[in-house]
Amino acid sequence: MNNLKVGDKAPEFELLNQDGIKIALKDFIGKKVILYFYPKDNTPGCTTEACDFSQNYDRFSDKNAVILGVSPDSISSHEKFIFKFDLKHILLSDSEKEVAKLYGVWGLKKNYGKEYEGIIRSTFVIDENGKIAQIYSNVRVKDHALKVLESL
Structure with missing residues (x-):
């Protein structure tokens, strides 16, 4: 499971949007980064979470924060998801x-008694210097975006 701790340097990555x-x-040094991992585009919980972050986009921007959602979905799936909502x-x-x-955040999950590998819904708040400021694990989507916003 997750060995990252608050205060650790956030692991560098490069992905396609x-x-x-x-x-x-590293494109966002000097800004706070809200890095949230979610299982799948267009599913009820993930849609709620994405819409909540998006609805509060300007409030995050006002706090010098950028929001990055990450899932295993394809580029075209993301493009459609963004357009739809x-x-x-x-x-x-x-x-x-x-x-x-x-x-x-990739690990064993249980759903209706079945075990499978998947994304464990999690959010990392990364500070302006690239260090992890906060970690939210096993996120419940209700009011999650607002909790993250309040913590900034």
Whole structure:
């Protein structure tokens, strides 16, 4: 599971966004980064979470924060998801699950008694210097975006 702790340097990564453009963590030095991992585009919990972050986009921007959503979905899936719900923030495609594993959020999950591997819904708040300021594990989506916003 996750060995990262508050105060650790956030692992560097580079992934493609919904437009096929490479986005790297280091692109955001000097800003706070809200890095949230979610299982799948267009599913009820993930849609709620994405819409909540998007609805509060300007409030995050006012606090010098950028929002990055990460899931194993494809670039085209992200593009459609953003269009369908008019999302304002960046979604990154982690199809190989490399970044999810780097952050310790790819692991064993249980649903209706079945065990399977998947994304453990988690959010990392990374400060302006690239250090982890907060970690939210096994996130419940209700009011999560507001809790993260209040913590900034």
